[in-house]
Amino acid sequence: MAINGDSNVINRDAFRQAVVNTLERRLFYVPSFKIYGGVAGLYDYGPPGCAVKANVLAFWRQHFVLEENMLEVDCPCVTPEVVLKASGHVDKFTDLMVKDEKTGTCYRADHLLKDFCKDKLEKKDINITAEKAAELKHVLAVLDDLSAEELGEKIREYGIVAPDTKNPLSDPYPFNLMFQTSIGPSGLSPGFMRPETAQGIFVNFKDLYYYNGNKLPFAAAQIGQAFRNEISPRQGLLRVREFTLAEIEHFVDPEDKSHPKFSEVSNLEFLMFPREKQVSGEPAKRICLGEAVSKGIVNNETLGYFIGRVYLFLTYLGIDKDRLRFRQHLANEMAHYAADCWDAEIECSYGWIECVGIADRSAYDLRAHTDKSGVPLVAHEKFAEPREVEKLVIAPVKKELGLAFKGDQRMVCEALEVMSEEEAMEMKANLESKGEVEFHVCTLAKDVTINKNMVTISKEKKKEYQRVFTPSVIEPSFGIGRIIYCLYEHSFYTRPSKTGDEQLNVFRFPPLVAPIKCTVFPLVQNQQYEEVAKHISQILTAAGISYKIDMTGTSIGKRYARTDELGVPFAITVDSTSSVTIRERDSKVQIRVNVEEVASVVKEVTEGQSTWNDMLLKYNAPTVVDDE
Structure with missing residues (x-):
């Protein structure tokens, strides 16, 4: 989505509002505790949102856990302080915060600076010279690299004040993002709500290694809730205080980071944004993954393999490949122990959003827990x-x-x-x-x-x-809520109604992630048709296909429009007792099939065994129905 110029900023904001309004109205998600005014950074998923999330996670398990034969674990959300002390979170898991000096309201310092720079560039302020514009772009490029002192200096230099009151701001200072708690009634055993799921895997390394036959490489995976006490949550599902993470820890010999399946992804070509291009102000460009690894742009084959698998995962979900890029962390942005780190960033109406981090964390975590616990978390190579x-x-x-x-x-x-x-x-x-x-x-x-x-x-x-x-670890970490929100935006579009007097909302979800796979409509209120519809629903249930049945007397066009807005890919219309039509959401093309074939057709297409085009050929002579 374009972000330059006043009109495009307005269009972008209007588009986002249309998406969010539709999502909330159709109960994909809503603010938590809404009747009490809500709490910033907390959201509830409604029925279609839960279904989309469940489908995304099911595909994540299929694409990663099953494909790579990973060991899945499920660890507690409450974590003893000693674990997070060893990992460095107690001392270093911070964001830089500033306060309104009069009201005490808190803001993230880097967000205020980012908003200021983007606002000046997007509105094309006539007072900004080309030199100043280049400076603002450079600040945006290295924002994550700025120290507290440098952030404070820029905030003062640009005259940035509190957004709501225009009051002056304090100097930036670190704020730990973890929710603190205590374990047990005495209050003497401090703990935290985990800020990530990775530490549960690291502390279980010894047992997982044994379970895997004392062999490397192997990967462990975990899906679960994580908690971060965000300073000023905003941007809906993109920055929240409780969220779902899906993380992989792939343990590998530090002396051999090759991957036997790298050739399967080496020919992929997609947008990559190496650190040199970021610092020089050049844009991201399409690079072949094999070339990126061979030239050392990506540190090693295993890291490159997971970058390729992440690209395939996101594009299969329905993320637009032209609005997906992999950005390398800047040298000082990277953790001191990391060998290399890339973020999968997806462009939406908020700009480029980090949704997946793929890092070579070296051997830092296992060594840290070995030192703190006294238990050697090591591997063995027999000669x-x-x-x-x-x-x-x-x-x-x-x-x-x-x-x-x-x-x-x-x-x-x-x-x-x-x-x-x-x-x-x-x-x-x-x-x-x-x-x-x-x-x-x-x-x-x-x-x-x-x-x-x-x-x-x-x-x-x-x-x-x-x-x-001590093994090294390659860690792909997925922010599921962020991926889902970007998927909502990438899937949303409008088209005119049959009369042309209104625009109808549509989510073009791939069948893989659609919350409901099909709808069943008797064409008219007729007992025979309703009996056929109930029979079809029983067949769909037996086949494990999610569906929605609508026997209201509303016009068929309005019923189609309602389910298009939910992103349902197929609509089954009962207009006889022996055969029905199946309509595809985006093309509005219909095919006629026998009642007993309905479930197999829907199942084949939604599970990827066949395409809709395969079905058009199989059932001959489709007709486009202008039903809206």
Whole structure:
């Protein structure tokens, strides 16, 4: 959707409002606790919304879990503090917030700056020079890369104030987005509502690895609720406080990130937005995935494989491939431990929206939980023949350490044992030449004197029968609500009624995700036709096909229009006792089939075994019915 110029901004806003009005009126979703005024960032899914969501998740399981033979788990939403402390969420899971200095109302600092820049560019302010426009575009490109100080400086430079009151704003400061709670009645066991589902998979790695026969690579998957206490929720389903995540953790040997099935996606070509193009101000361009991996634009084959699978998943759902791109994280935007990270972004009336993150998280998470829990989360590679290797051996002399440091002996001993090879060999050289050395013990926060009687440092040759290592993880993470909202926009269109005096709303959902697969209408109120309609409904139920039956006396055109607005792909009209017509939603083309064939026709097309065109050929001479 175009976003330049005043008229296009108005058209975009009008389009969005038409979509949202239709979604709320047809109960796809509504604000939660509506009769009490609602709560920002919380929404209820109604019957068609639940069905669309269930269909999307069912296809996600088919496309990823079944296709890749993944291990699915289901972990609690309430997470002990120690787990999220180890993962870094307690200290670092923050957004930068500013406050209205008079009212105390809170806003996300980056959103205010983003809105300011986009507003100036979209409205083509005559006071903005080409140089200033280029600067604003650059700010948008590197927005996620700005520190608190840089964000505050830009807010002051541009004179950005509180949107509602025009009051001055505080300097940006971090706000932790997790909902805090306590586990048990004492309140002494702190916890949080999980901000992601991934940690449940990481802490179960040891058991999952065993379940998989102690073999790599393998993937674990989880679908579940996550919670983030957003500072200023907005944009409907795009930024909410409780949402559904579908996450995959694909564990792989860090020394071999090839993928046996990469060739299946290597020829895909789609919009990619590498970091170099973002920084230079160039647009995204179509790149062949195989080329992106071979040139090192995408870090490795396994990461590239999942990027390709995500592209196929989203386009099969009904996302417009021309409004889908994969944007690489900027260097400073990426987590320090990540080897590479790409976001699948979908363009809608709000702009480009991140809906899926595909990251190579290296071995960070497993190492963090190993260090905190003391349980080694590692994998093993057995050698065909034993290998002779030189190993560093650090042997503290506990008796000497006890005499010298008494109650501090254990901490000094532990600090010696975890020295790196470089530190240990430097200490060995100093002890041999000087007899003693100053050594910093972090847990004591001070230096101690170590003499040559207190520790033995050597290198010994040993035979190894296996390699022990911490796996790397490739993580595709899907925001299901965001994907569904973008799907709503990409599927929505209007067409004139038969009389031309009104525009009719239609959702062109692929049968795969449509909330209801077909409707059943007796052409007129007639007992025989109604009996046939009930018989068809029984056949559809037995075949596991969702349907809606409408025996009202409303005109057939109005009944078609009502179900088109729900995105129902097929309408079955009972106009005889032996055969019926099946109408396809977007073309409005009908075919005539025997009553007993109805379920098989609908099932074949909705499950992808045949196309509608296959059915047109099979049943001959379709007729276009201008029924509206």
